[in-house]
Amino acid sequence: MSNEFHVAEEDLFEYGAGALEEAWSLAIAAHLSFCTSCRSATEQFEALGGIALEDLSPSELDANSLALCLKTLDEQAPEGNEFSVSEGSILPGVLQKYVGSDLDQIQWKRVGGGVKQAIIPTKGNATARLLRIPPGVAVPEHSHNGTELTVVLAGSYVDGPHLFERGDIQQADTEVHHSPSVVGAEECVCLVATDAPLKFKSIVPRVVQKFISL
Numbered sequence: 430m431s432n433e434f435h436v437a438e439e440d441l442f443e444y445g446a447g448a449l450e451e452a453w454s455l456a457i458a459a460h461l462s463f464c465t466s467c468r469s470a471t472e473q474f475e476a477l478g479g480i481a482l483e484d485l486s487p488s489e490l491d492a493n494s495l496a497l498c499l500k501t502l503d504e505q506a507p508e509g510n511e512f513s514v515s516e517g518s519i520l521p522g523v524l525q526k527y528v529g530s531d532l533d534q535i536q537w538k539r540v541g542g543g544v545k546q547a548i549i550p551t552k553g554n555a556t557a558r559l560l561r562i563p564p565g566v567a568v569p570e571h572s573h574n575g576t577e578l579t580v581v582l583a584g585s586y587v588d589g590p591h592l593f594e595r596g597d598i599q600q601a602d603t604e605v606h607h608s609p610s611v612v613g614a615e616e617c618v619c620l621v622a623t624d625a626p627l628k629f630k631s632i633v634p635r636v637v638q639k640f641i642s643l
Contacts, residue, residue: 446474545560
């Protein structure tokens with residue numbers, strides 16, 4: 430990765446506090462799998478949160494609070510290192526728990542121009558998806574109705590003067606108008622989280638958009 434593009438501190442704080450929707454948490458966790466500096470910052474925020482909890486006055490709990498807590502821990506317990514990146518797959522461990530380790534075994538759908546996508550089931554209003562974009566292909570020019578997080582898992586793309594490579598994360602909001610383009614000989618595989626549909630400039634992508642939930 431380029432060591433240039435990272436997660437905003439306020440987002441890392443909310444991630445560490447468990448306050449983000451699942452799609453956002455998944456995107457940030459994928460970036461943390463590659464980025465030691467963001468991972469270190471997250472650990473510091475989590476430590477500060479623990480200190481703050483120690484200063485809170487105790488309150489009475491419901492009789493079933495312990496059982497519910499243990500059940501939640503069992504459901505969310507990671508297998509092995511949560512932020513591992515295995516040599517046999519381009520996907521970080523946290524993402525493999527959703528889609529497996531083999532890209533070719535994922536149920537991809539074509540969305541035009543050789544691009545494929547796979548929606549990842551997550552809770553909440555935000556949506557997470559994987560995109561496979563062939564070399565030389567540009568995403569049609571668009572802006573955003575909300576916020577978008579993109580994590581590069583393989584390959585690279587350019588957006589204006591910026592080059593995004595494996596492990597990098599890009600955040601775009603309603604002020605961003607762009608048309609990212611894949612560079613190099615390798616396809617670009619990205620994890621994208623959005624909380625609202627994109628706003629495409631031309632009519633063809635807008636028509637296709639109705640059928641692909643983009």
